[in-house]
Amino acid sequence: MSTFFSRLKKGLSRSRDALAHMVPGGSVDALSEEDWIDIEDGLIMADCGGELSGSLVQKARKYRGSSIEALKTSMLGMIPETTPVNEPESGPFVLLVVGVNGTGKTTTIGKLATMFRQQGKSVLVGAGDTFRAAAVEQLAVWVERAGADLVRQHEGADPAAVAFDTVQRGIARNYDVVIVDTAGRVQTDRGLMDELAKVRRVITKAYPEAPHEVWQVVDGGTGQNAVVQVEKFREVAGTSGLIVTKLDGSGKGGIVLQLSHKFGLPIRYIGVGETLEDLMPFNGEEFVDSLLPEHIR
Ligand SMILES: Nc1nc2c(ncn2[C@@H]2O[C@H](COP(=O)(O)OP(=O)(O)OP(=O)(O)O)[C@@H](O)[C@H]2O)c(=O)[nH]1
Ligand SMILES: [Mg+2]
Secondary structure, eight states, X not given: OOHHHHHHHHHTHXXXXXXXXXXXXXXXXXXXXXXXXXXXXXXXXXXXXXXXXXXXXXXXXXXXXXXXXXXXXXXXXXXXXXXXXXXXXXXXXXXXXXXXXXXXXXXXXXXXXHHHHHTTOOEEEEEEOOSOHHHHHHHHHHHHHHTOEEEOOOTXXXXXXXXXXXXXXXXXXXXXXXXXXXXXXXXXXXXXXXXXXXXXXXXXXXXXXXXXXXXXXXXXXXXXXXXXXXXXXXXXXXXOEEEEEOTTSSSOTXXXXXXXHHHOOOEEEEEOSSSGGGEEEOOHHHHHHHHSOSSOO
């Protein structure tokens, strides 16, 4: 087993353990009505959502063979195929990172910057969270460690101005990758959501085809509120992909399935811990394999 896969399995162990108590083994034919209700409850508790859990069970019941395999197949059917990242043929790839407070935006940017640097790309990061000096410092540490460069302004500066500067500098100095951090905000805060729309608009003014991607970072332990968050951010900021973090901390891995199914947005990365290696590219098959128990209660 690759270290990557074992890390993923370890990260999802809580979700898997939760499901292991609910999903009986044996073949689909051997399961009783009650077993199926248990399975559906287990899926709901793992945050697959009521509607999706219902259709997962419905689909799984039609398969023959082992119940675990049937569930795996029906789960995989819920994950849209991942499209390639919208990288430009020339000029910097501009990525805007958005999301609710504390979901893991800044640390994720640090990790992404490190990955891009390891691929030999030059990386410029914009400190668009200008609310707190500490936010800029936190980002600066990550950026330095990654060997990337930072654009920052004074505390309280207009985040849209920082984003504009960053993109302009990224173009002028020919960076391969430009990443713009933003302050966390709840989707119900009208003023802050308007501000985010402005950040996006101004990036497009600096570089008409940008942002190439807008990745929303979602805390995997949030529960059903994650659905509302993605709905609103997609509307305001044009979320084009998702990163689901903190999947290690809860038994709620099903949220990944629910979000990818509901919105058809690609899950780009998932976070299963705080270290660099804990942010990993999302692979539907590996994810589903790690989420479901191999053995049976
Ligand atoms: N366990 C765990 N912790 C994580 C993961 N990703 C991020 N964190 C932690 O979550 C905390 C918040 O991360 P930040 O990157 O500061 O979050 P943010 O979205 O930038 O926060 P704001 O800028 O305040 O909105 C940090 O302590 C991270 O180490 C993960 O996958 N698993
Ligand atoms: Mg932050």
